[in-house]
Amino acid sequence: MPEGRTGQGYGGESLLFLTDEQLRQGIEAMFFAYRGFTADPDRILAELAYGRAHHRAIHFINRSPGTTVNNLLSILGVTKQSLNRVLRTLIGDGLVISKVGELDKRERHLFLTEQGQALEATLSDAQRARMRAAYKDAGPEAVQGFKTVLEAMMDADMRRAYAKLRD
């Protein structure tokens, strides 16, 4: 088989001969873009002595108020011990409240306080601003392609979690 030319299929005029070089460019684009993706919230978080882990927790609690710790775990893909440390500080700082479940008292349901919502909005605004600028730059068809490829890149269980959030 010819070197540096793997994969098959042909997509009309736009080639779908995927050379290793093309794939590597995609890999590097992903690497650099992710840095940009997190840069703005990271700056804000650093001033507050929080990290990316706090951001993720806040994001998904905002997204699904009342979600349980266990639920959050499966979305974030970390261990409960790891998440717990983050939640403890957020609760201690009054950004999140944890309510014992009424139906099942083992569960803790998580909510953002007003203060938590304020931080979420600040972080979200910064991240959305960059996203919006990128989308505008690239145009609508590019955005569609962007999402399609990202979704194809996920593992099955992540794709499920992602789809579930869209509902």
Add this chain to the structure above:
Amino acid sequence: MPEGRTGQGYGGESLLFLTDEQLRQGIEAMFFAYRGFTADPDRILAELAYGRAHHRAIHFINRSPGTTVNNLLSILGVTKQSLNRVLRTLIGDGLVISKVGELDKRERHLFLTEQGQALEATLSDAQRARMRAAYKDAGPEAVQGFKTVLEAMMDADMRRAYAKLRD
């Protein structure tokens, strides 16, 4: 101004009214996709007691053999001290060699050994396989859009580093 509807411009039939909801979906897609993106190499690295940091170093040394530590730093966006720890173990394990610069003896030029190249290939193959599958799934126009949006998402200096690697 109307709630949840920011940004402007209209892209023909494909809307470019970017609701906060649409942007949030993009953000979440990025989050989940990045996990998939790193999952395969991570599994391989874990068995070898290496981490993502080692992977990144190996990747870019392979990409630009003879690059200097300083050069690598600016690409990776970490401190030299952080990179140094990783390089030390890679050199100690015989995956990388560091040659004192002939012209400027302060510099160290980095190369992969055969063993280093072998690991790079293993990691690369795994990551490319997923990338290739995603590309095939999504189709050529989607791939173009994917790259366009990612590039628009980078900071200016990352975009420069990225472009430089394409050369």
Add this chain to the structure above:
DNA sequence: CTTGGAATGTCAACAAGGCTGACATAAACT
């Protein structure tokens, strides 16, 4: 030519946030 500052890389110590293990409590199932 020498001397002081800039560039480059190394070593040490610390912090954030992953991880596993041990454990408490509540629910569920014989």
Add this chain to the structure above:
DNA sequence: AGTTTATGTCAGCCTTGTTGACATTCCAAG
């Protein structure tokens, strides 16, 4: 009631980021 299962918490370790201190080399000004 007693065992098993689910959920959450506490303690301690490891990777990988950080800053600070320092050695070496280069270069330019005196």
